[in-house]
Amino acid sequence: MHNPTQKHHRKDPISRRHISWCCSFSDPTRSPENPKPISKQPISSYPNSPKPPSLRNRILSPGRVSPVDPVGQQPKTHVMPVELEMPRLPLEPVSVCKGGEDGFGVFDVRLSLKGRNGGSVVLELSSEVLSGSSCVFADLIAKYRAGCEGGGGSFCRIEVPEVENLSVFQMTIELMFEEDLIKRLMKIGVYRAIDVLEVSAGISFKKGITSCLEYLEAVPWSEDEEEKLKTLFSKFKLNNSISKDILARLYPLDSADSQQTLANQLIWSITTCIDANSRNELKSLVKGLLCKSSVYEKGYPDVNKEEVYAVCRSCIDALVNLFEDASGSDQCGRSGKNEGGKTLIECISMQVDNINWLLEILLDWQMAEDFVTIWVNQGELLCMHERTSPMVRYELSRVSAMLFIVMGTRKLQCASEARLGLLDAWFGPMLLDFGWLQRCKKGLDIKVLEEAMGHLLLTLPLKHQYTLFMEWFRCFSRHGTECPNLSKSFQIWWRRSFLRGSESNAVESR
Incomplete structure (x- = not known):
């Protein structure tokens, strides 16, 4: 009762x-509240x-x-x-x-x-x-x-x-x-239901197994619960139609090649996305997924270098076409709109954002050395830079700025020829565009850029440092704060070139 x-x-x-x-x-112990068992x-x-x-004795x-029976019986x-x-x-x-x-x-x-x-x-x-x-x-x-x-x-x-x-x-x-087992499982939740499923499988409790699987298949899981399910399915082979549905949620049916193809498709799609807010959100999402330090990277295939560079070249080609249009426009890049209703300035800025985003992915996978050579060889863009409005052409220096920063902060190592080629090609345009970069930073840290440019110049042979530092000195004397401040690096170059040179001559004369 x-x-x-x-x-x-x-x-x-x-x-x-x-x-x-x-x-x-x-x-139970007898007491006034409990007079009898x-x-x-x-x-x-x-x-x-x-x-x-007393439990060691026989219970009847x-x-x-x-x-309890007496001891010994x-x-x-x-x-x-x-x-x-x-x-x-x-x-x-x-x-x-x-x-x-x-x-x-x-x-x-x-x-x-x-x-x-x-x-x-x-x-x-x-x-x-x-x-x-x-x-x-x-x-x-x-x-x-x-x-x-x-x-x-x-x-x-x-x-x-x-x-x-x-x-x-x-x-x-x-x-x-x-x-009603499902009703009880709903009360205890997914994590405990997985524990019950494990015990049910161990004692061959078929109704318990079926009910747990039905409940787990119908509800969302957290990542911890998902890992717990994977561990359970690695211990027990549950031949059940519902277990197949759960396994289909746990493990992808596609091969690693398909995952790599999907990653490439995502990259292509983002670079052609029209809406700026959506594009920025998706860039952050995909970059996090493709990052080598990502929690989702476990066992995933490497980023396909050729595919990423193919997207880079496509963005650069689009940039060339846009600058051709900008060169024949009203010198402000505002005339004419594309099918998405974007002006030339907006389209150029979007392609530069795409290129810098792809460069970040290449840097994370330590595959960005070839991009330096590609950017150095953009003679057509350099020619159009000279005859395009400053409010448009400074976008090109945003790409150069990123390369200067990663090379000047030791995040990208390139041969001397690549460093010299980059500075020969894009150092002059950077001096001209620096004022616009200060006004339209778009996430650029100007102080970091100035320090990185100076450090990068100091990696060149002294005779090349002389040419570039003198070019900076003339520009800075005319334009002041519209030009990057490389004074600290200039002092280092001066000491290395003249003070130490005189000391070495004195030593040789002795």
Whole structure:
């Protein structure tokens, strides 16, 4: 009978009404509040409690909680090995004892769960429900009854040692007595449902397996839950149509080549995106995915260098065409609009953004050396730079600025010929465009650019440093702050070229 004071047992009257099992440890301690043993306590257990000394004795009772026989009157027992595919929750030796002749009824199995880290739970269950739910327990009970006197009326005791999570194992056993398993799983959530699925698979609880799979397939997962599912499916092979749907969510069916092709398609799509806000958002997204340090990089194929450079050349070709149009426009780059309603200035800025974004990807994968050579050889753009409005041409110096920064801050190493070629081609245009770069920074750090330009100049042979530093000196004397301030680097060049030179001559004269 239900105890009316235990209100928590009334929460689910439909599912609990027909449950024919209970849990107990031993005879409860008598007290004024508890004058005699309670005969029935449905759905109750005592997890993580130490085993009372009295449990080493034989338990005989017509009720759910039994008085203890005197010490020394132990029943005959046998030990049966159990083979169970459950790495963390093994059913090892099982001891069974005969008893329960005094009206024990359907509660004819005592299941003792022993925690790996201490604690225990004892469940008294119906062999009919237990056998009908799990073929592992059905085999244990059948073997016991076949080897015991008294046949099917005998009381069976099963011990499960080394249980990693007592509450999960107990919850899985409870589900055998539930009418609506999905409803119960919805209450416990995905993470715990995966634990229940693992126990169900270990004890061959087919209804539990099916219900867990149905629930997990229908709900979203977090990344931690996804990794937990992958670990579970690596341990157990669940031949179920629902498990195939879950595996289809866990593992891509396409090959690595298909993933690489998709990455290339994303890059091409972004460089042709019209809306500026969407393009910037997608650039950040894809760059994060393709970044070598990304959490999503695990096992993914490398970025295809040829494909990225093909996109770079396409953007540069588009830039050349746009500058040809700008050269014949109203010198402000505003005349005419393309199919997307963008002006020449907007289109040029978009292509420069694309080129710098691709350069960032190449830098991350240490494949940007060839881009320096490509940019050095843009003679057509250099010619058009001279005859194009400053408010348009300064966009070209945004690409040069990025190269100066990554080379001057040691993020990109190139041969002396490449460094010299870059400065010979684009140092002069940079001096002319610096004022516009200051006014239209677009994320550019001017101080970093000035320092990087000076450091890069100092990597050249001294005679080339002389030519470029003198060009800067003349420009700075005429335009002042409209020109980059390379004073610190100029001083270093002066000391290296003249002061140290005089010292070396003095040494030679001696």
